[in-house]
Amino acid sequence: MQNFDYMTPTRLIFGRESIVKLPSVMSQFGKKILLAYGGGSIKKIGLYDRVIKLLEGYDIVELSGIQPNPKYDPSVLDGVRLCKEHNIDVILAVGGGSVLDCSKAIAAGAKYDGDPWDLISYKAKAQAALPIVDIITLAATGSEYDCGGVISRTETNDKIGYMDPHLFPAVSILDPVYTFSVSKKQTAAGIADAMNHTMEQYFAADTTLLNDGFCESMLRSLMINGRKCLDNPEDYNARAEMMLDCTYGCNGILSLGNSPSGWPCHAIEHALSAYYDITHGEGLAIITPRWMRHILSEKTIDRFVKYGINVFGIDASLPKQEIAQKAIDATYKFFESINIPMHLRDVGIDDSRIDEMAHHVAVNEGLDKAYVPLTEQDIREILVASL
Known part of the structure; x- marks a missing residue:
């Protein structure tokens, strides 16, 4: 049996209607939120409207259009830019594992002065990251309970698994009902x-x-x-x-x-x-x-x-x-x-x-x-x- 050093700091909130805890969860981290999501499925199932209503009074900046196999350019770079421009306190990732993976790279990049690809490619090590809360709508990747994500850089055909202990989500909200509509x-x-x-x-x-x-x-x-x-x-x-x-x-x-x-x-x-x-x-x-x-x-x-x-x-x-x-x-x-x-x-x-x-x-x-x-x-x- 091998030696190990293990940590899971993520809080899991699991079950039907667990989203009702979102306001109390987000209140721990500040008022300025980057809301990250994908192609619009969260709007079709009513989750987007629910989130916006629950977070009334918060200052929300949106990053939409995050793709499967999330892309460094534009999604990670756009997210880092928005975080820095708006002095974001916390990222709320709503969607599947790709949205959360992208949000993890953004969270680290927002606290880094250089090219975020330095972090993803392990040329530099993150010293800090923005806190992340997620609401998962697709059961697959497990990104809601780990410190890693996978980011693609199209121009170089690179797809890199990026892991860092700063990237554990602070809180993951998991309601199986939000996976009912998955194809x-x-x-x-x-x-x-x-x-x-x-x-x-x-x-x-x-x-x-x-x-x-x-x-x-x-x-x-x-x-x-x-x-x-x-x-x-x-x-x-x-x-x-x-x-x-x-x-x-x-x-x-x-x-x-x-x-x-x-x-x-x-x-x-x-x-x-x-x-x-x-x-x-x-x-x-x-x-x-x-x-x-x-x-x-x-x-x-x-x-x-x-x-x-x-x-x-x-x-x-x-x-x-x-x-x-x-x-x-x-x-x-x-x-x-x-x-x-x-x-x-x-x-x-x-x-x-x-x-x-x-x-x-x-x-x-x-x-x-x-x-x-x-x-x-x-x-x-x-x-x-x-x-």
């Missing part, structure tokens, strides 16, 4: 995203029985409740459990004491969505079973056997190789069964930039130190198998 496509992508967060921590060299149990339970919960959400988008209990699954998925609690895995599927997918701007969860679903098949060996087979037996209920009396193959097949078939496109060509990616992406991942993501080290050729083979 089937985005619900499925959220399931895949959270499942992969869990798998990235499960497939590691040094793990504990406790963490394995957490991860296996999470995966079963996501599959069972995810299907229920797709079948009945207004199933409150299913939406609630899926939302909590996603919240736990990415803040490290599933892997305390484990050795690091390198998060190889995320590293590869970041190139896909940086180059082609595809839906992150769909890219992960496409890559994951191909990565699994690529790394299956005598060294890793016991991990796949445990995964197959405890997650999918595969007969433990079968030969190890058969259990492992069935586990990988079951992973693929689950994603396929929730109507995720399972080939890169299905999401508009052909073989024209495979070599370029493989090189980009190999140079920038450090997968030579992953659970199973991956060379540029390994990455290329996984991408080709995913076509």
Whole structure:
């Protein structure tokens, strides 16, 4: 078991009508708010009007139009500029994980005198950040309970996972009702995203029985409740459990004491969505079973056997190789069964930039130190198998 130093300073306010606590929450931080949101879905479901009414008397500056795979330019730069121009006290991020990820970069950039990209690219370390409160409307990324975010810079095809302890949200308000209107496509992508967060921590060299149990339970919960959400988008209990699954998925609690895995599927997918701007969860679903098949060996087979037996209920009396193959097949078939496109060509990616992406991942993501080290050729083979 590995040493660790763990902190979760975020307050979670979870459940139906939890938004009523918003005024008392925001009163802790000041009167000048940057309200960050995406393409307008919060207006369609009435959440925008509710927020504005609850925050009557506050000085609110709006940053709208934050995209999935949030962009450094314009969203982060615009947000930093607005914070500095209006002397913002606190950021209120309302929407999905992309809105919150972008808000985290803004929060750090607002307290930094140089180019905010210095912070995102780790050339400089944040010394402070604005406090962040969030209201989450999409169960997927888990950004509401961690200190990281992912930011894309289009002109350089970079998509960087930026983490800093200053970036934990101060308060996250989670009402499963606000996920009822999420489309089937985005619900499925959220399931895949959270499942992969869990798998990235499960497939590691040094793990504990406790963490394995957490991860296996999470995966079963996501599959069972995810299907229920797709079948009945207004199933409150299913939406609630899926939302909590996603919240736990990415803040490290599933892997305390484990050795690091390198998060190889995320590293590869970041190139896909940086180059082609595809839906992150769909890219992960496409890559994951191909990565699994690529790394299956005598060294890793016991991990796949445990995964197959405890997650999918595969007969433990079968030969190890058969259990492992069935586990990988079951992973693929689950994603396929929730109507995720399972080939890169299905999401508009052909073989024209495979070599370029493989090189980009190999140079920038450090997968030579992953659970199973991956060379540029390994990455290329996984991408080709995913076509």
